[in-house]
Amino acid sequence: METANLDWSNIGFGYIPTDYNVRCYYRNGKWGEIEVSSSDMIPMHMAATCLHYGQEAFEGLKAYRGKDGKIRIFRIEANAARMQSTSEATLMATVPTELFVEMTKKVVSLNSRFVPPYGSGAVLYIRPLLLGTSAQLGVHPADEYLFMIFVSPAGPYFKGGFATNPYVVIREYDRAAPLGMGAYKVGGNYAASLRANTKAHELGYSCEFYLDSKEKKYIDEAGAANFFGIKNDTYITPASYSVLPSITNNSLQQVALDLGMKVEKRQIPIEELDTFEEAGACGTAAVISPIERIDDIETGKSYVIAKDGKPGPWCRKLYDELTGIQFGDREDKHGWVTILDEE
Ligand code: PLP
Ligand code: COI
Numbered sequence: 001m002e003t004a005n006l007d008w009s010n011i012g013f014g015y016i017p018t019d020y021n022v023r024c025y026y027r028n029g030k031w032g033e034i035e036v037s038s039s040d041m042i043p044m045h046m047a048a049t050c051l052h053y054g055q056e057a058f059e060g061l062k063a064y065r066g067k068d069g070k071i072r073i074f075r076i077e078a079n080a081a082r083m084q085s086t087s088e089a090t091l092m093a094t095v096p097t098e099l100f101v102e103m104t105k106k107v108v109s110l111n112s113r114f115v116p117p118y119g120s121g122a123v124l125y126i127r128p129l130l131l132g133t134s135a136q137l138g139v140h141p142a143d144e145y146l147f148m149i150f151v152s153p154a155g156p157y158f159k160g161g162f163a164t165n166p167y168v169v170i171r172e173y174d175r176a177a178p179l180g181m182g183a184y185k186v187g188g189n190y191a192a193s194l195r196a197n198t199k200a201h202e203l204g205y206s207c208e209f210y211l212d213s214k215e216k217k218y219i220d221e222a223g224a225a226n227f228f229g230i231k232n233d234t235y236i237t238p239a240s241y242s243v244l245p246s247i248t249n250n251s252l253q254q255v256a257l258d259l260g261m262k263v264e265k266r267q268i269p270i271e272e273l274d275t276f277e278e279a280g281a282c283g284t285a286a287v288i289s290p291i292e293r294i295d296d297i298e299t300g301k302s303y304v305i306a307k308d309g310k311p312g313p314w315c316r317k318l319y320d321e322l323t324g325i326q327f328g329d330r331e332d333k334h335g336w337v338t339i340l341d342e343e
Contacts, residue, residue, distance in 0.1 A: 002113060003115075003116070003117060004114050006114075006153060008120035009121060009122070009155075011153055012154075012155050012156075013154050013155060013156070015152050016152045016153050016154075017040060018111040018114045018151050018152065018153075019113075020036050020037065020038055020110040020111055021036075021038075021039075021040075021107060021151075022035065022036055022103045022106050022107045022110070022149050023035045023037055023146060024099065024103065024146075024148070025133075025144065025145070026093040026146075027144050031093075031096070031147075036110065040150075042131075042146065042148070046135075047135035047136060047137060048131065048132060048135060049132030049133075049134065050131040050132045050133065050142075052136075053132070053139055054090070054186060054187065054188045055090055055091075055092050055131070055132030056090075056130070056132070056186060057083055057086040057087060057092060057129075057184070057185055057186055057187075058128060058185055059083050059127070059128040059129075060079075060285065061073065061125075061128075062123045062124060062125055062326070063115050063123065063124040063126060063340075064115075064124075065115045065117060065123075066118055066327050066328030066329070067118050067328065067329065068328060070328065070339050070340065071108060071112060071124075071339070071340040072326065072339050072340075073104060073126070073338045074326050074336055074337060075247050075337075076101050076104050076105075076338055079128065079247060080095065080096075080097040080100035080101060081097070082185060082245065083095055083100065083128060083185070084097075085183075086184040086185050086186060087130065089181065089183075090181075090184065091141040092141065092142070092145060093145040095128075099147075100128065100147075101338070104128070105338065105340060107149045107150070107151055108124060108340060109341075118327065122153055122155045123154060124151050124152070124154070125152050125153070125284075125285075126149060127152070128148070128149045129146075129147070130146070130147050131145060131146045131147075131148075133146045157285035162287075162289075162290070162311060162319060163311065164290045164291060164292035164305075164306045164309055165205075165206035165281075165289055165291065165292055166206055166291075166292050167206065167207050167208070167222060167291055167293070168203055168207075168294070168295050168297060169210075169270070169296040169297070170199060170200060170209065170210065171211065171298060172196075173193075173199075175196065175210055175221070175242075176189055176213065176220075178212070178214045178242055182220075182241070182242030182244065183241060183242060183244060193208070193224065196208040197223060200223075203297070205295070206289075207223035207225075207281070208223050209222055209223070209227075209294050210222075210223075211270060212240060212242065217270065218240065218268055218270070219238050219268040219273075220240050220242060221238075221244070222281035222291070224283065224285075225246070225281035225282055225285075225286055225289065226248070226281070226283060227281060227282075228249065228252065228279065228282060229272070229273070229279040229305075230261075230276060230277055230278040230280075230314045230315070231275055231278075232262075233260070233261050233262060235252070235261050235314075235318075236264045236266070236276075237263075237264075237265050238268050239267055240267070246282060247284065248282045248287065248288075248322070249282050251334075252282055254334060255318055255322055255325075256318060258333070259318070261314070270296070273294055273303035277312060278290065278305065278311075279291040279294075287322060288311075288315055288318060290306060290311035290312065291305050292305065292309055293305055325337065
């Protein structure tokens with residue numbers, strides 16, 4: 001099939017319409033048939049629990065076109081598992097892994113002309129969405145749910161792609177409470193991050209940087225991405241109850257081990273930033289966004305990590321290896337990639 005007529009090298013991270021999305025409804029205690037839709041709209045009851053009481057979860061993963069023309073989807077099952085944990089935390093119906101995988105493959109196949117060509121730097125972003133749809137006035141879980149997946153071609157999350165970025169510590173707003181929803185992918189966490197993110201941008205930074213919300217002592221997240229620091233050939237990432245368990249971070253820890261690094265998952269006091277040779281923010285959207293510096297404007301301390309302003313050698317190696325696996329250029333030793341059957 002011919003690819004869509006888009007300026008592949010210049011697409012950003014915005015919504016670009018495609019041909020189809022897929023949907024499945026949960027009613028009377030069970031999931032129904034998979035439906036294919038060409039509408040961008042969702043008919044919705046005005047009292048749906050997703051609109052009032054935050055019964056909403058989403059995921060984000062990507063499909064990549066390889067040099068061989070084949071389409072590869074990265075770690076579908078891991079995204080299914082994370083959505084299941086979000087369902088448990090918000091008392092929403094759980095989407096079985098087989099249904100999640102089948103719908104993901106189907107929506108990518110149906111929109112294969114929107115999977116960008118190899119070498120363009122763009123990919124197909126896949127957005128699964130779970131919504132409580134039945135009407136409630138009282139605060140109770142819904143008994144009907146819609147699980148749907150749409151896709152959109154996407155370029156780099158940060159303009160400039162693989163380059164270092166400055167971050168700023170924000171203490172005045174927390175994105176998540178210590179035993180709250182931080183470890184789950186619910187929309188409310190992103191609403192809670194908007195003020196901090198806007199403030200960071202207004203101050204001239206790429207992104208906000210969060211400390212743990214209880215003591216403000218330890219590193220939590222780098223905006224909507226996980227944090228890792230590197231020193232002495234060791235990849236160090238925070239252990240915290242309020243951080244989203246990033247699938248990119250989990251994959252990078254394995255890749256780091258494969259490349260001969262050591263891996264530590266533990267609390268990281270903010271002062272330790274001074275000791276890192278490299279650091280990065282990681283997530284599906286950005287893969288790795290190397291950190292140039294982290295400014296703590298309240299204490300006046302600036303933790304400069306990339307002294308020459310450039311991504312460091314370990315960040316580059318980790319990035320090349322992970323994206324190599326995703327695009328099919330490097331061996332998929334851990335069985336992370338699902339190759340779509342030819343359309
Ligand atoms: N942290 C937050 C708050 C996120 O929204 C994301 C994005 O999904 C991540 C981390 C990175 O997670 P993943 O690597 O699974 O995309
Ligand atoms: C990520 O994929 O890393 C994200 O943070 C997704 C974002 C667009 C919510």
